[in-house]
Amino acid sequence: xxxxxxxxxxxxxxxxxxxxxxxxxxxxxxxxxxxxxxxxxxxxxxxxxxxxxxxxxxxxxxxxxxxxxxxxxxxxxxxxxxxxxxxxxxxxxxxxxxxxxxxxxxxxxxxxxxxxxxxxxxxxxxxxxxxxxxxxxxxxxxxxxxxxxxxxxxxxxxxxxxxxxxxxxxxxxxxxxxxxxxxxxxxxxxxxxxxxxxxxxxxxxxxxxxxxxxxxxxxxxxxxxxxxxxxxxxxxxxxxxxxxxxxxxxxxxxxxxxxxxxxxxxxxxxxxxxxxxxxxxxxxxxxxxxxxxxxxxxxxxxxxxxxxxxxxxxxxxxxxxxxxxxxxxxxxxxxxxxxxxxxxxxxxxxxxxxxxxxxxxxxxxxxxxxxxxxxxxxxxxxxxxxxxxxxxxxxxxxxxxxxxxxxxxxxxxxxxxxxxxxxxxxxxxxxxxxxxxxxxxxxxxxxxxxxxxxxxxxxxxxx
Ligand code: TRP
Numbered sequence: 429x430x431x432x433x434x435x436x437x438x439x440x441x442x443x444x445x446x447x448x449x450x451x452x453x454x455x456x457x458x459x460x461x462x463x464x465x466x467x468x469x470x471x472x473x474x475x476x477x478x479x480x481x482x483x484x485x486x487x488x489x490x491x492x493x494x495x496x497x498x499x500x501x502x503x504x505x506x507x508x509x510x511x512x513x514x515x516x517x518x519x520x521x522x523x524x525x526x527x528x529x530x531x532x533x534x535x536x537x538x539x540x541x542x543x544x545x546x547x548x549x550x551x552x553x554x555x556x557x558x559x560x561x562x563x564x565x566x567x568x569x570x571x572x573x574x575x576x577x578x579x580x581x582x583x584x585x586x587x588x589x590x591x592x593x594x595x596x597x598x599x600x601x602x603x604x605x606x607x608x609x610x611x612x613x614x615x616x617x618x619x620x621x622x623x624x625x626x627x628x629x630x631x632x633x634x635x636x637x638x639x640x641x642x643x644x645x646x647x648x649x650x651x652x653x654x655x656x657x658x659x660x661x662x663x664x665x666x667x668x669x670x671x672x673x674x675x676x677x678x679x680x681x682x683x684x685x686x687x688x689x690x691x692x693x694x695x696x697x698x699x700x701x702x703x704x705x706x707x708x709x710x711x712x713x714x715x716x717x718x719x720x721x722x723x724x725x726x727x728x729x730x731x732x733x734x735x736x737x738x739x740x741x742x743x744x745x746x747x748x749x750x751x752x753x754x755x756x757x758x759x760x761x762x763x764x765x766x767x768x769x770x771x772x773x774x775x776x777x778x779x780x781x782x783x784x785x786x787x788x789x790x791x792x793x794x795x796x797x798x799x800x801x802x803x804x805x806x807x808x809x810x811x812x813x814x815x816x817x818x819x820x821x822x823x824x825x826x827x828x829x830x831x832x833x834x835x836x837x838x839x840x841x842x843x844x845x846x847x848x849x850x851x852x853x854x855x856x857x858x859x860x861x862x863x864x865x866x867x868x869x870x871x872x873x874x875x876x877x878x879x880x881x882x883x884x885x886x887x888x889x890x891x
Contacts, residue, residue: 435500436593437670443599444671445680447752450602450668451658452688453609454749455537458742459717461692462699466710470632478643480653481689484870486681487863488659488824490844491831496668497841502759506669509832519826520760523662525757526819529811530661531780534753535586536788536808538746539566539578544739548722553735556726558706558719565718569792570731576785583777583784586750590758592772601751601778605744612741613691616698619734620724622679625704632700632710633693643877650874651816655687660820660827663752666759676850677843678859698724714791718740722759788812814858818875825871832864 435649438444465473499506547553552564570576589601654660671677702712702720712719726736754776761772790797790807802810829838837860839869844846844856876885 433668434532436595438599438667438672439595441672441675441680443603444667444675445683446602446606447599447670448664448667448680448684450606450745450748451663451752452684452749453606453691453745454820455534455541455742455746456652456656456749457688457692458745459537459541459696459714460652460655460721462696463711463713463716464648465633465696466700466703466716466884467639467713468642468645468648470710471634471636472638472641473645473649474633475636476641476649477652478689479838480650480870481657481685483862484650484824484867485653485657485659486685486797487859487867488654488828489657489664489685489829490665490677490859491682491863492659492662492834493668493671494831494840495827496665497671497673497675497677498839499670502669502763502769503665503756504764506662506665506759507830509821510830514829516826516834517761519823519830520662522819522823522826523660523665523756524659524760526665526815526823527753528780528783529815529819531750531753532784532787533808533811534580534750535780535784536575536791537581537714538582538743539575539580539752539788541742541746543568543574543578543583544718545743548732548736548739553722553726554732556707556722558723561719561722562715564722564733565715566792566794568718569715569788571789572793575788575791580781580790582747582750583781585747586754587773589747589751590754593768593769602748605748609741610691612737613619613698615734616721616724616738617694618776619728619780620698620701622722623701623705625706626697626701628704629697629700632704647817647874650821650871654820654824654857655683655816656692658749658752660823661753662823665827666756669759674846674849676846676856678850678852697759704764734857820874821871825868825875828863828867828871832860832868 438447465477489550495506495510499509501509503523504517507516507519539784547564547568553561592600620629656663668677671680699717700710702708702724703716706720706721706723710716721738722735725731725738728734754773756767757776758772761767761776762769767775786797787808789795790800792798797807800807805813840860841853841856844850844859845852
């Protein structure tokens, strides 16, 4: 059964673009990007983030597409096909582990977002003030029952779409929803431009002050770049394996990275305009989105309607991104283990709901598991930290090395130029150089400093 079934794929380049963009654009842009930029001081951090996207993110993304489209397999199958050396299988193991870790907490945050749509409809945010929105967020995460139920709802929605398959599920949903999302964000920004804090918001985001930048911040920028572009886990390998032979992989990667960054900045402008208009803290952490957006839309005509639209949009983004993480697992279990699609989806959803509940119940001071810590971090934070700052960058580094040093250069040229049809030899040469000599070195530096080794070496040298 498992090998003779014809493999599904995306029907066109446009479909591939929307699916990939649907993976990249998610809670990363709407929830994580604003608070991480806020905690790390704004514009200077952003510049480092852009550098990470260009020098590491894009080359790794193209490499993932290459691995996927060349082998037409899931992350583990793809690596096994590219090299017989067993140690490279760690790429597959890291990817699968990262998919679980991220889904444990990501589906929980998606649940808060879904629940906001319901709460706004119910009128909980009528006449919102800076204090009341903070209280609302605390109540949302406190639980113990509601956040778990919402997390299960998210997993159910994602599962139903995934059981539909690649074309009828992933492709159809992303192609319709991504354009809607873009329009809604623009509407949000138009409103934000009328807020008094808009000027300050622009200078926070675009006027760099390097005294705010820390070495820890550089590392976080790299982790954010990986998280944002869905790299290091095999999502882009899996989606690449569904691309058509005509797809321009460079073009798709560049368009996705640019569009994704624009979405993040547009959301950032709205969030920080609210922060500076209502005297909130830019560094308020994971609750930032939930405490600012309701204020952006309070006290204006159609405010409630726009607020609902925003959280519907955020739910859409979270859903299409979750789908792309889950697909890594589904492709693995169906192709490597011979499971049916339906069985793979349902069993994994149950496991993720179960362990994810522990993560979700650890957020906020009043929640059930708030006191439980591992290595000094709460359960939610440990899954986030291990995946974004360790598993994804290490997975990305190994994939960069696999493509840069193990795969034959002639083959890479052939694959990326679609057998010579695309006249992009110069771009390919430049990419190959960056992939071999720049991305891995940057990643190693950032990684060593993340585990504190670099500081120790510098201390040893300098005495
Ligand atoms: N990029 C998505 C976001 O920004 C999250 C995501 C989807 C992801 N698939 C991934 C992150 C794979 C890392 C790896 O919300």
